[in-house]
Structure formats: C-alpha cells, structure tokens
Amino acid sequence: MAAAISGVLRGAGRRMVDFLMPPACPVTGERIEAHTGLSAAGWGAIHFIDEPFCDHCGAPFAVDYGKGVLCPSCIAAPPAFDRARAAIVYDDASRSLVTGFKHNDRTERAEIFGAWLARAGRALTQGSSPVLTPVPLHWRKRLDRRYNQAALLCEPAAARLGARYESDLLVRVRATRQQHSLSSHQARWENVAGAFAVRGSRAQRVADAHIVLVDDVLTTGATLSAAAKTLKRAGAARVDALVLARVVKGGVGAI
C-alpha cells in the first residue's frame, strides 16, 4: 500500500515538473516526451565514436590504418592508462548536453549516458572482471557541486557491463585548477601530477585488479593518466579509462 501511494506521489511529482519545465531536447531545444531523452535531430547531431581509432587513447581516425595503430600523441608520450575509449565527441552538438550534466544538476541524464558508456566500454571489459571507479573530485569541489558527475556515470555503466562498481578507490589529495583554464599541454600535465592517492582502506582492492577509470570528458588525457599512474603504483594489473565525451583536435575523425 505504502509503495503504491509513493508511486502515485512520484508520478504526480513528475507531471508537475513536466508542467513547470516542459521537457526539451538538450541538443536542439525541441519539445520532447521525457526529460531523459533526445529529439530525432538531437540524436542525429551527436557524433558517436566507432572504429577506426587509436588503439591506445581512442582518438578517432578519419582513415582506417588497420588494427593496433597509435596516434602521434600516444607514440610521442604514451599515457599511463592502458587504453581509453569514449562514447561521443565533445563538440558544439554535445557541449550543452555534457555541461548541463556536469554543472547544472541535469543528473537524470546519467542513465542514458551510462548506456552510451557501456557501448563504448564493451571491448575493454570483455573476458575480464573489471572494477569501475570514478575519477574523484577534491572534497571542496564535491561539496560545492553536491555530486561527482563521474560517479553518477559509473553506476549505470557498471550495471550494464556486468562489472563491479567501487565509488571511492581513489581520493584527490590536492585541489587542482580547472584543466580547461590552462592553455598549454605542459601546464595541464603539471597541474594534476601527484593529485591522486589510493584510499588507504581500499589498497587491497586495487592490488592485481583490472580497473576502469570513469570520467565525463577527456581533453588531453592528463587527469586520467595521473589517476592511472597512482593506481598502477599501488599494484593494479591493468588500468583503462572510459569517458562520456572526448575532445578531438580539429574535429571529428581529424587524424
């Protein structure tokens, strides 16, 4: 009975929210049926990332160079994670979708983003029993934002991939500047160096584990690489990265 009443109240609450704030496609602004969806044009505008891409960092290639090929950045300075994969390109079409989720409380998008992450991460987790864990925020930023967007992505993605979810293997021990506020590649890498530590009580869960770090956006890979380095120093056998969106220099499939 209590469950039925609570269901009715939840339904009424949802209808009130829809009345006050009609659902709109976060990509095109068109009216849609539910707050969790996209319009047909919105779906069409999003660039989902499929092969061919760099075997290491997942940067999309314009031409298929064959299996196992690396991009120039990974050849020059290989990131500390083993492989990274991203669901979509971070561009004009996806920007408001991602930033609304990250900064403006549009957390209802976690479910659909989790499905996109699972699609992108399937090849990383096949034949393995990985642990998905989010890139942590510094506690002050977490307090300010009230949620860690990477943790919200992790749970639905882990459920779809049949992987274990650990919310707090890592801790951010140093507050860092916003990566997007730093113009040079070098400054971004220095900003996050030594920013992470394995939480003391979780050390045993990291040793010999296959860990998949989850984050919202990959720009240079510096943050994920610093986090991966920390996990590997603590004995992780393999550390991959799975992100919702990645910046592609020069646009979709630029290399």
Ligand SMILES: [Zn+2]
């Ligand atoms: Zn690469």
